[in-house]
Amino acid sequence: MGIFRNWTRFEIGWLFIFTLVNIYLFFAWSDSTLGLISSISGMLCVVLVAKGKISNYYFGIVQTLTYAYIAYGYGLYGEVMLNALFYFPVQFIGIYLWKQNKTEQDVKGEDVKVKSLTKTGWFYTIVSILILTIGYGFFLKYLGGNNVWTDSATNVLSIAAQILMLKRFAEQWILWISVNVLSIFLWLSALLSQGGNDFSMLVMWSAFLVNSLYGYINWRKLYLKQSQEVV
Template identity: 70%
Template sequence: MKNWTKFELGWLGVFTLVNIYLFFAWGDSLLGLISSLTGMLCVVLVAKGKISNYYFGIVQTGTYAYISYTYGLYGEAMLNGLFYFPLQFVGIYLWNKNKVDQSTTGEDVKVKTLTKIQWMQLIVIAVITSVLYAYFLHLIGGQQVRIDSVAVVLSIIAQILMIKRYAEQWVLWIVVNGLSIVLWAITLLQSGGNDWSMLVMWTAFLVNSIYGYVNWIKMSKEQDDVGGLMESESKLILEG
């Protein structure tokens, strides 16, 4: 496959095989398998800066919202059904408006980075909102409200950073994915549920988020280098 590294293909292959094994060996649900597989395709395409990630994201967010609802993870259900799902369409629109020349870069969109002040504002907003949302989830009878709340709030912020093309989204995704692994492990053990593909999916997301951060920082530097080179060439042409 063009522009795919051995790591990307290996990562996708290993977790796909694990999910298929769980589906047959442990009786995982078909909806869980679909959600997990489309989710993995979505995140690896995000890590590569490909707009096509959003098409798989539409399927994944819709199916995952339903699965989360059936387990009483109302924060996860609302996040995916009411926020992630519609934002897939916003992402398609915004990323298409900010494309880069694929002949000079391997990705689709221009990457940005946060300033120190923006990081400080982000942390303050995340802490305050997480406390308030945890209280709301407690009122409606949600399960694992503290973990669920932090995961949801950081996910919302990370998704906004994603559609705005900030590399730092991946730092938040690393935290979110780690929390989600804990959340689903506790939920499945307590409920006796069989959707272990959800746990595999979030583990795959964690691996990909680390790779995504490294790759997006690399993309940002490469795009800056290309931009600087093109600017220099333009000046030489004007001066000539």
């Protein structure tokens, strides 16, 4: 299958269905070209993350820049700063860190070692998220942004999830699930209140939600399999 070698039927089907939906929206609803590019590159990025592939970061570079530009047009300044100032440079850091932590039995040098978060790690993660969400929410309110608390929560959760992703923790997916649910609400609210034709953003986040559920299951399997191999 070439590019789809070592992909499951679910992964191929998931990507195919959501890509078709995006293309349909592009023509039926006069969706923006940038929105289509951002959505498809984003879906390729997250499905490759779920598979534990380093190549996810290359698509992440495209998605973060295009998404930041679209979010700016809707006054979602938290999303803009998150993607342009954090996600974009982090893609390059991720490429380096993941290449330093490959498994011995990798596929094309892309499978990475998976870790699991401890109870203490969870405690510090949750406390940090709560404190930063409140502080960042007031900052976005000062800037005059829209949906500041939802925007703040999605941004802080996204940063925490990205850090766990860089460190290869399977629990990153629990945070990504929360981010995706909040992001669907955020974009639905923005599109209904301000108008616009970037419905591909809703499709993208819905696809991300499905993928995050699959990603958690797959990474837990990878962690258990790698733990048994070590023993």
